[in-house]
Amino acid sequence: MAHSLRARLGCEHAELLGLTDAEQQACVDALAAGGKTAPLYAVISxxxxxxxxxxxxxxxxxxxxxxxxxxxxxxxxxxxxxxx
Known part of the structure; x- marks a missing residue:
């Protein structure tokens, strides 16, 4: 359960849960991967x-x-x- 909790909440609370550098880099990579598939919206209507x-x-x-x-x-x- 502790590993699951770290995986779910770790990216938002890296300092609180004491994530390692590798775990923090995994969070950054996951965020960057989501940006590649995110829909684009017009800035102005x-x-x-x-x-x-x-x-x-x-x-x-x-x-x-x-x-x-x-x-x-x-x-x-x-x-x-x-x-x-």
Whole structure:
């Protein structure tokens, strides 16, 4: 049981359990191996990236205004704004 406990909790509490250098290196190697198969996520949402790149829907007056492709929609444009 002690070996199992060291194996499960040792990486998080190496100093508390007194892991050897080899055991600590095994923890680092296991962490690095998990990073190779981990999924990658976008840093910014695709919708916001499209707005930043200037790809706006034809009827989104506020997006067109923000990217400089349309006139100021005015206060009435607030009511027409589509929820995202």
């Amino acid at each position: 695709p919708r916001k990236k499209a707005i930043f790149d200037g790809d706006c829907a034809e009827d989104d007056d506020w997006c067109l205004y923000r990217v400089g492709k349309g006139p100021y929609p005015g206060l009435l444009g607030l009511g027409r704004r589509k929820p995202h």
